Amino acid sequence: MIGDRLHELRTERGMSLRALAEQAGVSPTLLSQIERGVTEPSLSTLRRLAGVFGASIASLFEDPAAPAVWISRPGERTTLGAPNGQIRYERLTPGNGQLEVLHAVLAPGEVSSEELWSHPSMECVYVVSGTLTVQVERSSYTVAAGESLTLDSNRPHRYLNDSATNTEIVLAINPPTP
């Protein structure tokens, strides 16, 4: 519920209803109602509130369901295969948030998928060792160990290892695409 989130943000900062109301240019009563779920804010008041908190509207809807701390070790990670590809990714993140980080090792010749793939996210690959080739639409890029590549996943793309040695990568994706 959006009210809970706003209540949390306000109390976190030690603000009173009236203080926040004044800064946001709305009435204290309205805030009270919103926080208790009696009514729902309009986008315009949501904008004002986000402004006071220095946050984006988007962040008001991301549940901060505190997943404490999550450690993943090789061997005890959930793996997921790319659609129609050979790579097996290991998931480094719990998988309930807005951030997904994967780890993979590509054997020589291995590709992430047969066709180019697109999804509405941003992703960033860091090459730990070996050499990675990234195809984006009709271009392809070579990324060596220690280098990284960031791309808009809306553009059809795939990864492949056309070198003779294993390639180890870390892949950060936001938001995750199930």
Add this chain to the structure above:
Amino acid sequence: MIGDRLHELRTERGMSLRALAEQAGVSPTLLSQIERGVTEPSLSTLRRLAGVFGASIASLFEDPAAPAVWISRPGERTTLGAPNGQIRYERLTPGNGQLEVLHAVLAPGEVSSEELWSHPSMECVYVVSGTLTVQVERSSYTVAAGESLTLDSNRPHRYLNDSATNTEIVLAINPPTP
């Protein structure tokens, strides 16, 4: 503008105004008005729309500003220092999106900051080589090479290397905190 975003999501899927309206249970006219910015949707209609798209409300407000492809190589990256710490991070991502990925090498004894630090994000550290110690509130965790740790950055935390060798890490943060 939220209307542009909705228009994008709709046309991406090849849906007509009427088709979307029916699935969402609202009138086509309303959608037309929203997409053109004539009016703003209420939270309840936003929920319905997000439901049809299989997206979160938050994602409707994240701008998908397409930054093509971005390659970063060691030496030509912008560096940024942690507040009050010794570490120098190298930024792997362009820095205009919702995803930030950093790279850093911690010399023995080096810490990310003097005090514990918190910001409203999620982050995930992958340890490339060496050993990293992560302090979260009153707990501390040891993460070895090949392992990773994900944490809610709202909890006060910092990184340190209390081993005798260099520690190399990759750090994914979402959303970035400037």
Add this chain to the structure above:
DNA sequence: GGTCAACGTGCAGTAAGGCTGCACGTTCGG
């Protein structure tokens, strides 16, 4: 104990604007 300020909330009223139904101009395929 008394006072006072600040807290969060109930209530009634208002004004705003989200939302609908219908009609119109346009563009496409058959």
Add this chain to the structure above:
DNA sequence: CCGAACGTGCAGCCTTACTGCACGTTGACC
């Protein structure tokens, strides 16, 4: 040439976001 589907202008309804004021409660200070 017709029909269906597209996106949009308009007028009106009617929900509801939002306000102002008053109330009960708490805690600091004298």
